[in-house]
Amino acid sequence: MNPTACLLIIGNEVLSGRTRDANLQFLATRLGEMGIPLREVRVIPDVVETIVGTVNEVRKKFDHVFTTGGIGPTHDDITSECVAQAFGVPWVVHEETRALMAADYARRDPPVEMNAARLRMATLPLGAVPIRCAMTTAPGFSMENVHVMAGVPRIMQSMFDALAPSLQGGVPVVSRAVHAIGVFEGNIAEGLAAIQQRYPALDIGSYPFYRQHSSGAGFLGGGVALVSKGVSLSDVEAATAEITALLVGMGASPVQGEPGA
Amino acid sequence: MNPTACLLIIGNEVLSGRTRDANLQFLATRLGEMGIPLREVRVIPDVVETIVGTVNEVRKKFDHVFTTGGIGPTHDDITSECVAQAFGVPWVVHEETRALMAADYARRDPPVEMNAARLRMATLPLGAVPIRCAMTTAPGFSMENVHVMAGVPRIMQSMFDALAPSLQGGVPVVSRAVHAIGVFEGNIAEGLAAIQQRYPALDIGSYPFYRQHSSGAGFLGGGVALVSKGVSLSDVEAATAEITALLVGMGASPVQGEPGA
Numbered sequence: 001m002n003p004t005a006c007l008l009i010i011g012n013e014v015l016s017g018r019t020r021d022a023n024l025q026f027l028a029t030r031l032g033e034m035g036i037p038l039r040e041v042r043v044i045p046d047v048v049e050t051i052v053g054t055v056n057e058v059r060k061k062f063d064h065v066f067t068t069g070g071i072g073p074t075h076d077d078i079t080s081e082c083v084a085q086a087f088g089v090p091w092v093v094h095e096e097t098r099a100l101m102a103a104d105y106a107r108r109d110p111p112v113e114m115n116a117a118r119l120r121m122a123t124l125p126l127g128a129v130p131i132r133c134a135m136t137t138a139p140g141f142s143m144e145n146v147h148v149m150a151g152v153p154r155i156m157q158s159m160f161d162a163l164a165p166s167l168q169g170g171v172p173v174v175s176r177a178v179h180a181i182g183v184f185e186g187n188i189a190e191g192l193a194a195i196q197q198r199y200p201a202l203d204i205g206s207y208p209f210y211r212q213h214s215s216g217a218g219f220l221g222g223g224v225a226l227v228s229k230g231v232s233l234s235d236v237e238a239a240t241a242e243i244t245a246l247l248v249g250m251g252a253s254p255v256q257g258e259p260g261a
Numbered sequence: 262m263n264p265t266a267c268l269l270i271i272g273n274e275v276l277s278g279r280t281r282d283a284n285l286q287f288l289a290t291r292l293g294e295m296g297i298p299l300r301e302v303r304v305i306p307d308v309v310e311t312i313v314g315t316v317n318e319v320r321k322k323f324d325h326v327f328t329t330g331g332i333g334p335t336h337d338d339i340t341s342e343c344v345a346q347a348f349g350v351p352w353v354v355h356e357e358t359r360a361l362m363a364a365d366y367a368r369r370d371p372p373v374e375m376n377a378a379r380l381r382m383a384t385l386p387l388g389a390v391p392i393r394c395a396m397t398t399a400p401g402f403s404m405e406n407v408h409v410m411a412g413v414p415r416i417m418q419s420m421f422d423a424l425a426p427s428l429q430g431g432v433p434v435v436s437r438a439v440h441a442i443g444v445f446e447g448n449i450a451e452g453l454a455a456i457q458q459r460y461p462a463l464d465i466g467s468y469p470f471y472r473q474h475s476s477g478a479g480f481l482g483g484g485v486a487l488v489s490k491g492v493s494l495s496d497v498e499a500a501t502a503e504i505t506a507l508l509v510g511m512g513a514s515p516v517q518g519e520p521g522a
Contacts, residue, residue: 012464015299016434017289018488019468021282024304028278038276040311043285043302046464050301073447074467075454117450152469175277186334189378193336203273203307206335207280208413227279 002170002231003063005036008054009043010079011069011151022153023068030160035170035231036064046070051082059086059146064167066160069151071140073117083143084125091123097130097139098122104137133158142166175229176240179209179259180252183224191246192226199239202230209259225258263296263431263492264324269315270304271340272330272412283414284329291421296431296492297325307331312343320347320407325428327421330412332401334378344404345386352384358391358400359383365398394419403427436490437501440470440520441513444485452507453487460500463491470520486519 007027013019021043028038039062044050051070059065070079084091098114101122105112112118121138124130131140131149135158140149142163149159185206196204210222226247228239240256247254268288274280282304289299300323305311312331320326331340345352359375362383366373373379382399385391392401392410396419401410403424410420446467457465471483487508489500501517508515 009302012490013466013468013488014285015289015302016293016436016490017286017299018436018466020286024275025278025281028276032277038278039306041270041276041302041304045300046466072467072469074450075457076464076466112445112447115447115451118447152471154471173277175279184373186373186376186379189335190376196336203337205272205274205279205307205337206333207274208333210413210415227274229273229277 002035002037002173003168004039005031005064005066006058006062007038007041008051008058008065008067009041009069009151010046010051010067011043012045012076014043014069015045023151023156026153026157027066027068027160030164031066032173034164034167035172036167037173046076046078048078048082048085051079052086055083055086055146059144063145065146067146067148068156071121071138071148071150073121073138077120079148080120080124080141083128083146083148086146087125087127087143089126089143092126093119094122094124094128094130097124097137100132101137131159131163133162135159171231173229173231174233174236175227176236176256177225177227177258178240178243178247178254178256179223179225180247180254181223181259183247183250183252185224187250188224188226188246192243195239195242195246198242199228199230199235201232202228202235202239204228204239204243211259223259263298263434264429265300266292266297266325266327267319267323268299268302269312269319269326269328270302270330270412271307271312271328272304273306273337275304275330276306284412284417287414287418288327288329288421291425292327293434295425295428296433297428298434307337307339309339309343309346312340313347316344316347316407320405324406326407328407328409329417332382332399332409332411334382334399338381340409341381341385341402344389344407344409347407348386348388348404350387353387354380355383355385355389355391358385358398361393362398392420392424394423396420432492434490434492435494435497436488437497437517438486438488438519439501439504439508439515439517440484440486441508441515442484442520444508444511444513446485448511449485449487449507453504456500456503456507459503460489460491460496462493463489463496463500465489465500465504472520484520
């Protein structure tokens, strides 16, 4: 069995609609390739009880928990101290991190002050292992199976690149897609369900799509994308061949891969 | 107190990274305007036990639960029967819906067959109230405080437009943003925390931004957007004035509103 992952997106700005999350899709894709499939995502607010309670619930339920958001220097950045509280450990200045950040700030022109707000970014749950990345000396960290990263996508991605080699992956999840124009889901549902039953270890998904003129003015027609996914490449390929035959049998002209934009 | 909302995004395609969700931001914005703030979002897979368990957990915890995805005709569309199971009611053909769909299919050229797969879209938890929208005769539905909608954004939006007038709203959440170029979060954190303490009923958020040339090649510089949000417009405006004064006091040139792209 592959290890499982859960993602916590922490931040009022996503829940209010101000910010459109850009981290879910990146992490889902990368973790899938590593054989650590994402099984659940939660978006939660910057509220202490909610963060502490959610971290404690999901860290027992999943092999890995990834968090994004809430590790900056301002009052609404409370993820780090909440993780300390969840694990029941003190939240303390990490001396090596403080020194790295202070040296970085001193090198800037003009120099940046290591004030109380910035010192919070060098303060970690006792026992946490910093995640050092190329983008900033203010680190993410791993506390047991909970991996805490920034919310800003390019910093999060840099932190994940630094973290990834230390994660024990599983069997990569592979997928193959077939699409066909002018096919209605309602006409293929029965045949598709029969294929899914013959490959119970695969996830076979059916995703209708709609194409519009790039002007947005007109409708070019739609179709369906059929995706087979699993850890066995031979099963995925066999199911894909059966799906292709199903579509051909209905007079469609299926194409391997996802429909173009 | 405003009523609260939770969103369940149901679908393997979002968890795998294949599809980037486009419904969260729409619903977060619309619900905020109606005074029904979104307090949590979960993305869960097309797995019966997970859907049933999650629906039963969150429908007790929040005033409203909205779901997107999993109400089409294929084998992986299981949201509707899972909601019936969660409420402990039978999942039965809704006769009025069946008749509407059959009439719609008969009018098409060529006519569309009302087969077993399509009949599933007319099958609802006993006691559910259909959500009829302009885009399709296959409905969403409300079962008590759980509102089940399609995953395809334009259909979901049409269903939400149909549903919204029946929801009892609260006091709309208002927000004001100020942004300033060249300001580091670490320099304003202390002053900002003091303002937050003076307005405990508001959510004051600090969001750093980075601007790149549209070519992606270079870096134009960054800054911070400071957002005050709450149900009291006068508090929001007072906090915004204090934040503006804080930035001016640091030599910055704050601008009302969000930074441009």
